[in-house]
Amino acid sequence: MSMTLLPLAAAPAGVDLAAAYRMAAPGLAEWLTILPVAWCLLAGAVLTAMRGATRLHPGLTVAALAVLVVMDAALLVHVATHGPVTMMMGRWLPPFGIAFTVDMLGALFALTAAVVALLVSIQALGEVDDGRRRYGFYPFLLLLMAGVSGAFLTGDLFNLYVWFEVLLIASFGLLVLGSEKTQIDGTVKYGFLNLVATTLFLIGVGLTYGALGTLNMADIAAKLAAEPLGVPAVTLAGLFLFAFAMKAAAFPVNFWLPAAYHTPNVAVSALFAGLLTKVGIYALIRVCVMLMPAATGELSLPLGLVALATMLVGSFGALAQDNLRRLFGYLVVAGIGAILAGVAIGGATGLAGAIVYAVHSMVVMAALYGVAALALAVAGSERLTTLAGLWTARPVLAALSLMLFLSAAGLPPFSGLWPKVMLIRAALEGGWWWLAAGLILMGLLTTLALGRVFLLAFWRPVADGAVAGGSATSVTPGRAVPLSLGVLGLMSALTLGFGLYPEPLIAAANEAAAGLLDPTAYRQSVFPPAMNGEGTP
Template sequence: MAAPIPNLSAALNLAAPTSASWLTILPVPLCFSLAAILVILRRHSILQPVIATAGLLLLVGLNAALLVAVIAEGPVTMVMGRWLPPFGIAFTVDLTSALFTLAASVAALAACLFASGDIDAAARGQGFYAFLLLLMAGVCGALTTGDIFNLYVWFEVTLIAAFGLMAVGEEPEQIDGAWTYALMNLVGTALFLATVGLLYARFGTLNMADLAREIRAGEGAQPGMTLSVLFLFALGLKAAAFPLQMWLPAAYHTPRLTVSALFAGLMTKVAIYVLLRLFVMLMPLQREELSLLIVTAGAASMLVGALGMLAEDDLRRVAGFGVIAGVGNMLSGLALGSPGGVSGAILYALHSMLAMTALYIAVAGIGRRLGSFSLGQAGGLYARDPLFAFLCLALFFAVSGLPPLSGFWPKAILTKAALDIGAWWLAGAILLSGFLTTIALARIFLLAFWRPAATAEIGPAASGTAALTLLVALIAGFGLLPEGVLSLAQEAAASLSAADAYVGSVFPGEASP
């Protein structure tokens, strides 16, 4: 007698993969493949930027198509070998992760365009472009994975690439910055891994959709406060949130500024994305309990970052403190936890990916033109390069949160969300941080652009102009026509909080209770 055929419908996704589900995983093998090709062709320095730029253009197209598919169909999932969690590994993309991946790929493309004039043949031979594509594989993997352990794996991939990028050039200052970056991020990653182990011991699964089912199925199945605090500490360290922020301005000014631009646009935002995923979708009760701690760290980060921008003379360190101030705004939205707070945090992260990348590119352009990054030696740039001056002025408006550019809308939403719950002091901190940032950037514009030049010498006028123009155009478009992005951010926040569609995409026909 033949043995009965087992019913595997509870363990396997028997539906055929859709074209949208393939889009969830294609960015990762694309980046890995291109990185391998660039290693093979490392002696052909002329081909390196061409291949990398073409690959990142394709990556932007894939992530744009993925966003369109998610808008049309809702969250999409690809499970490896069709095995459902907890047996298989899933890549799951909802609106939040789709928005983040698209913004990250655009920022990387702009940095790659800038790198064509910033990275010399020696640095290309050392693997700059291969490390750049490896970094994007890690970033895309971290933003699209549906499994917390694999999130740790993608963190490791990004760290390997980041260490390589920081050391390209092998100058003593770069090695010193790489050590600082490596030490602090390895501590954060090790703590994150230990916390993942504790989470698995508690629930027996690390798939996010599976965890959402377990956590929401009963009142007793909740992560402990210890787990929540450990996750918050590990990811706060990676995001450079107060009081763990000082490693960032000490490290980000040391590598090539193309690398700094990449890191400023991507690395801290990946940590913010994971905080949103964990504390809004999986641990909302713990987020509420820790809201005072998170909002205090957020407000302090905003003010420390803004004051640091005012105090610094080195433009590279000014930009580093600007990253910290932005992290504070995003943490404040997470702490509020309301639809307005979460959508404001998502919106600010999207703005910051583009604006912080552009800020470092602008700083690099100023330094090239003047031969120094010191404000004390700056002057005369407006008369020498009016187009560059205009682009920098528009960017400074956006970073400060002034209308009508992109930085205004998330700050307005976060301020309103704070006022809606009576958190007047938080609204005041957001506005004060924006005011101090405006003064700091106005100081740069007055000294570097309007003050008469101390010397007649000037570097190449077109340095970074193409990449900066691309980013400023996107920032201006976002600011002047915000309705579409605002709507997507609000839908992303609602989907992140509810998680029903996310769970249903991993377990077809099923949603969280």
């Protein structure tokens, strides 16, 4: 069987191509929607072709990610100025073609992810050895960012699944680099749970297509809003909620994260802590809140209970840990619970609080793993039973760590304060007093866990510990310490800046929440008013 593809100019007489094709060339702003993904794929392919010159990979990767930050910043400015923007692949009109649609939520998450990846790549300059470079650390990193960017920017449900697969493939490679026993064990746990979640996601995608005949997100939202009857919306919402909650490491399927994130190179742990669970959270918010709001509302009570359990499991788990990276992994889990609490509460304030918390968590959780990297570099250990005296030996590290600990605990004047205030206020206004109590308890337990870290690793005298901070031989190249300190300083400056001047971030989150609750602008970006719901003039 063969098929001939005719150019548009050679179409048979009487065929109205305008019914299926876009006849005008896209504008420059529309190209911004796909440039981040295309750029990461191109840069990763170039590095793969340069496998004989791996010494150039670190510098080229940092440069490529700096360009990615510029692209995402330009996209965010455009969306903030002009509203959501859509690019259709292959000149097909929606819902036939594959859409990249970017609103404030996607642009904000994409920019934050790019900034975190850039800072982590700078930190990795002193931590990734020649062996990991030869086995493709930097191409994997860029492929991961292609998947993350694609997930944040796509407007098609099936392609959201595709970008999940792309970032999973890259994350498997980054996890297993080094081939140590603990890495392989962590990769197996990470891979199995994420593959189960991806399978459930794919089943949901198939059921959605079977019920609605479309996978375009704007089209799904319009059809579910117009014809809710006859579609198993609650079943679909429950399936998607479970799949995305598993990817985000929510209770009761949270155990894979602290079991996996402490096993790879510390820079990889920082990247994963900052980005991967947030992709799951983004997908949950996008699909369940924007596409299926009524069905998700019916599941708000179970989701609130899951959020509470996730916060408590993560907080108590952090208190019980001796290994810094496992402890920080449990704090990532607790933060996912706080974000889910905002989704369960709903409304403009609850969703905005969840979005602000997610942006804050992307930066601060990655920075906490930077603290673990520096502890390992200067003292040769990341265990609280052996760390001591870091305040005296490394006062700059101690000061930056204290700032990050206060931010993670939600204390002023850092960025963690404002999303906690927004979420607690939304919970009390909505009658979710037990979720408000859970958020306050999570903050108290997080403060205790991080206070314990500071007292034992930084404040405790050297005589009481087995390892003196700064006296052990560095286990990473010498330049790792100043580079990591510089990255940690930048991340601390970000969380302090957001804490002292939160208005722009809160305004962006409010706009993103409003776009989720009323996706009219999102739909009109895909289906302009001059077109009907089938994509024809």
